[in-house]
Amino acid sequence: MTTAAATTGARTAKAKPATMAQALGRALRDSMAEDPAVHVLGEDVGTLGGVFRITDGLAREFGDDRCTDTPLAEAGILGAAVGMAMYGLRPVVEMQFDAFAYPALEQLFSHVAKMRNRTRGAMPLPITVRIPYGGGIGGVEHHSDSSEAYYMATPGLHVVTPATVDDAYGLLRASIASDDPVVFLEPKRLYWSKADWSPDAPAEVEPIGRAVVRRPGRSATLITYGPSLPVCMEAAEAAVAEGWDLEVVDLRSLVPFDDATVAASVRRTGRAVVVHESTGFGGPGGEIAARITERCFHHLEAPVLRVAGFDIPYPPPMVERHHLPGVDRVLDAVARLQWEAEG
Amino acid sequence: MTVQELPGAAAYRPTPPPAWKPLTDPAPLLPDPEPYRVLGTDAAADADPELMLRLYAELVRGRRYNVQATALTKQGRLAVYPSSTGQEACEIAAALVLEERDWLFPSYRDTLAAVARGLDPVEALTLLRGDRHTGYDPREHRIAPLCTPLATQLPHAVGLAHAARLKGDDVVALAMVGDGGTSEGDFHEALNFAAVWRAPVVFLVQNNGFAISVPLAKQTAAPSFAHKAVGYGMPGRLVDGNDAAAMHEVLGEAVARARRGEGPTLVEAVTYRMDAHTNADDATRYRTDSDVEVWRAHDPVTLLERELTGRGLLDEDRIEEAREAAERMAAALRERMNADPVLDPMDLFTHVYAERTGQLREQADGLRAELAAEQERHGEHGAEDGR
Numbered sequence: 001m002t003t004a005a006a007t008t009g010a011r012t013a014k015a016k017p018a019t020m021a022q023a024l025g026r027a028l029r030d031s032m033a034e035d036p037a038v039h040v041l042g043e044d045v046g047t048l049g050g051v052f053r054i055t056d057g058l059a060r061e062f063g064d065d066r067c068t069d070t071p072l073a074e075a076g077i078l079g080a081a082v083g084m085a086m087y088g089l090r091p092v093v094e095m096q097f098d099a100f101a102y103p104a105l106e107q108l109f110s111h112v113a114k115m116r117n118r119t120r121g122a123m124p125l126p127i128t129v130r131i132p133y134g135g136g137i138g139g140v141e142h143h144s145d146s147s148e149a150y151y152m153a154t155p156g157l158h159v160v161t162p163a164t165v166d167d168a169y170g171l172l173r174a175s176i177a178s179d180d181p182v183v184f185l186e187p188k189r190l191y192w193s194k195a196d197w198s199p200d201a202p203a204e205v206e207p208i209g210r211a212v213v214r215r216p217g218r219s220a221t222l223i224t225y226g227p228s229l230p231v232c233m234e235a236a237e238a239a240v241a242e243g244w245d246l247e248v249v250d251l252r253s254l255v256p257f258d259d260a261t262v263a264a265s266v267r268r269t270g271r272a273v274v275v276h277e278s279t280g281f282g283g284p285g286g287e288i289a290a291r292i293t294e295r296c297f298h299h300l301e302a303p304v305l306r307v308a309g310f311d312i313p314y315p316p317p318m319v320e321r322h323h324l325p326g327v328d329r330v331l332d333a334v335a336r337l338q339w340e341a342e343g
Numbered sequence: 344m345t346v347q348e349l350p351g352a353a354a355y356r357p358t359p360p361p362a363w364k365p366l367t368d369p370a371p372l373l374p375d376p377e378p379y380r381v382l383g384t385d386a387a388a389d390a391d392p393e394l395m396l397r398l399y400a401e402l403v404r405g406r407r408y409n410v411q412a413t414a415l416t417k418q419g420r421l422a423v424y425p426s427s428t429g430q431e432a433c434e435i436a437a438a439l440v441l442e443e444r445d446w447l448f449p450s451y452r453d454t455l456a457a458v459a460r461g462l463d464p465v466e467a468l469t470l471l472r473g474d475r476h477t478g479y480d481p482r483e484h485r486i487a488p489l490c491t492p493l494a495t496q497l498p499h500a501v502g503l504a505h506a507a508r509l510k511g512d513d514v515v516a517l518a519m520v521g522d523g524g525t526s527e528g529d530f531h532e533a534l535n536f537a538a539v540w541r542a543p544v545v546f547l548v549q550n551n552g553f554a555i556s557v558p559l560a561k562q563t564a565a566p567s568f569a570h571k572a573v574g575y576g577m578p579g580r581l582v583d584g585n586d587a588a589a590m591h592e593v594l595g596e597a598v599a600r601a602r603r604g605e606g607p608t609l610v611e612a613v614t615y616r617m618d619a620h621t622n623a624d625d626a627t628r629y630r631t632d633s634d635v636e637v638w639r640a641h642d643p644v645t646l647l648e649r650e651l652t653g654r655g656l657l658d659e660d661r662i663e664e665a666r667e668a669a670e671r672m673a674a675a676l677r678e679r680m681n682a683d684p685v686l687d688p689m690d691l692f693t694h695v696y697a698e699r700t701g702q703l704r705e706q707a708d709g710l711r712a713e714l715a716a717e718q719e720r721h722g723e724h725g726a727e728d729g730r
Binding site for chain 2: 073078087089107111255258260
């Protein structure tokens with residue numbers, strides 16, 4: 001239990017630049033060290049350490065039985081994890097890329113999401129499904145999908161996506177510790193983003209289901225998560241020159257959805273733009289905009305807008321930058337809120 | 344572009360591939376082409392009389408259970424029942440070969456196996472009654488929820504058996520699937536995982552001739568389902584699924600093999616579904632009465648009864664005794680199923696997550712208000728209704 005003490009942040013250790021990938025790997029390692037029930041399984045997670053090296057060193061430290069290279073079969077991997085969880089283990093499954101998870105969707109939708117409900121609470125499944133997701137790294141087709149809407153639409157699953165190094169560690173620890181299944185979406189273009197972070201004294205992270213205001217502001221709220229957070233932060237800084245003081249809310253968790261934090265922000269600012277790179281039609285933004293409208297209608301001075309990826313299959317890498325919502329597109333949306341500059 | 348034009352081609356010296364060497368000799372993995380039989384053969388002489396009598400009593404009860412459950416659908420007490428009439432030998436054997444610590448992974452047609460394993464018949468029927476998805480605690484009975492999606496329970500069996508072995512527990516998982524289910528991808532993935540991991544699992548394919556209406560010839564081109572085993576590197580066994588003694592022996596050997604750490608086995612039981620797919624299905628659209636008659640002569644209950652009577656182990660009195668016990672079971676089931684289950688609609692929100700999300704709390708409040716309003720209306724009219 002030495003790592004448990006370490007994770008409370010009781011000791012202060014010097015923070016050095018660390019990547020999100022390193023923080024995720026450390027979260028896996030600490031979870032495995034703390035709880036022998038935690039098992040990592042997937043394709044290439046052992047000897048290779050995962051194609052993104054998130055599981056690097058785990059097989060060496062904990063053995064092949066705790067960090068297992070499986071046959072290449074996503075339904076089999078997740079299906080086996082269901083059985084392992086039924087026997088009291090806490091499997092953490094890696095789906096190598098977003099679109100590679102699709103063969104496992106039946107297992108996810110029909111069993112992982114529903115087992116607690118089907119058995120009236122007798123058999124919860126504490127499974128974490130790690131899925132690197134989203135574009136922006138020049139991946140060829142089937143390597144850049146943003147599938148969060150499918151998971152959000154499936155009752156019984158938690159859907160979590162970190163955008164910072166601190167959250168990558170804290171939310172993955174919380175997901176593995178959760179008695180409910182968690183789809184843990186890792187924004188792969190942020191894998192190499194850095195922050196000062198100490199593995200010996202990681203920051204406290206709120207439990208799953210709390211959004212956070214990353215940048216306070218008074219003029220409008222940008223609501224975002226995962227890979228689009230840095231875009232929104234940059235847009236908010238750029239907007240200062242135009243006299244716009246944008247608030248940025250990082251959802252961190254799509255299910256459960258933190259209505260309170262989002263509504264409180266929009267009531268303060270009166271205007272909202274939802275930003276994500278998943279498709280707009282049928283995407284998370286529609287749900288979020290509807291929830292805001294239901295709660296904040298009398299506070300709104302403009303319709304809730306969405307800035308999303310186009311409603312197209314994910315494009316080839318040479319043109320993906322035109323598809324991904326960037327700073328300019330966010331600022332255009334802010335302008336469409338029929339802005340009246342303050343002061 | 345020729346090879347010479349490739350950069351670095353001069354240094355390229357292809358090495359010949361190593362001679363192909365199969366990892367194992369496939370011969371011991373292959374099933375005998377004829378389904379294994381005990382009843383009516385010399386092997387029957389070696390069978391344990393006590394076991395045979397127990398199998399007989401269970402078969403008679405099992406048949407009566409199938410008939411009773413089908414009758415309950417006609418009375419509206421069960422939403423649906425996929426009968427295993429004709430397949431009782433498979434169901435009973437699957438239940439009896441397992442130790443208490445072992446796990447059963449049934450498909451939706453295997454209610455009888457769960458009951459034969461000791462599950463309360465009413466709890467076993469909750470899914471099909473429509474009041475609850477799973478009426479029992481799977482951990483308590485070591486029976487996974489009856490699985491409606493096809494073959495998806497097979498990887499669960501593999502994962503559970505694997506986990507048990509990692510924990511050092513002496514546990515075997517037996518997973519049941521139909522002939523149609525073998526065409527699903529999860530069947531392949533589960534068998535492959537089990538073989539690679541040498542997981543203590545027994546896969547039982549009940550080949551009952553039809554996947555709803557689609558006959559065997561349109562389901563597979565393999566010589567038998569048991570032949571598929573060799574491709575995964577596990578033994579395949581072909582057995583007469585209507586021969587309870589043969590089923591018990593073959594499944595028992597497979598379970599023992601798994602327990603010894605020698606890995607999984609694929610057992611194909613050749614049997615026949617005497618009833619329609621479910622009570623909602625019209626089997627006359629895809630098969631004739633004379634097709635079914637051929638199999639009626641090979642009925643699992645009759646086969647065992649004939650063997651035991653011929654050997655003087657069973658007489659009219661004992662047959663009557665088994666029938667009476669089955670009638671008592673059916674009467675008790677009828678009576679208990681005639682009681683209306685009491686359901687609390689607020690339970691809809693109880694087991695979605697460990698802790699309700701804000702969204703579910705709001706929805707629960709809404710339903711509570713609806714129910715209160717309903718109660719109030721009901722109260723107003725209660726006197727008129729005489730309730």
